[in-house]
Amino acid sequence: MFVFIIVAIVFGLQGAILSAIVYFIASKVIHIVEEGLSGSKTFKIITDQPELMVETIRDRLGRSATYNLVEGGYSNEQFKEITCVINRLEDSKIKEIIYEIDKHAFVTVYDVSEVRGGNFKKRNIH
CATH class of the missing domain: 3.30.70.120 (Alpha-Beta Plaits)
Incomplete structure (x- = not known):
């Protein structure tokens, strides 16, 4: 949360929203790599x-x-x-x-x- 607040202050609200979306996508990709598609x-x-x-x-x-x-x-x-x-x-x-x-x-x-x-x-x- 702290990182997103800093990003919002430095890059604006749009930057914080985009970084949250990227974080979500990256976490899903990591989950698929760890678990595999054949779970x-x-x-x-x-x-x-x-x-x-x-x-x-x-x-x-x-x-x-x-x-x-x-x-x-x-x-x-x-x-x-x-x-x-x-x-x-x-x-x-x-x-x-x-x-x-x-x-x-x-x-x-x-x-x-x-x-x-x-x-x-x-x-x-x-």
């Missing part, structure tokens, strides 16, 4: 139609998923929580699938720094 994400999905959701993810993305039996803290209702690990390039496709099957599904997404084991390989789905 992974974990989707945890709670839906009324877990079997259909997993079947569709398997058919369209070639990805498997696991179920966890969970209980709602408020309702005490039992749910099947779906956990699916995908690569970043499949992010929009899985969101499309989730929205198509259950618009009201509860979804949490986590960035994953490393995936090992299993058969987590990129399949040609295009």
Whole structure:
């Protein structure tokens, strides 16, 4: 913040805004270089139609998923929580699938720094 204030005083407000934009872009590029474009994400999905959701993810993305039996803290209702690990390039496709099957599904997404084991390989789905 101190640097941006100095830049604003020396070069004006426009210089400070431009340097903030450059800083943002540089931080994103550094993140991509460190993590790579092929990073992974974990989707945890709670839906009324877990079997259909997993079947569709398997058919369209070639990805498997696991179920966890969970209980709602408020309702005490039992749910099947779906956990699916995908690569970043499949992010929009899985969101499309989730929205198509259950618009009201509860979804949490986590960035994953490393995936090992299993058969987590990129399949040609295009």
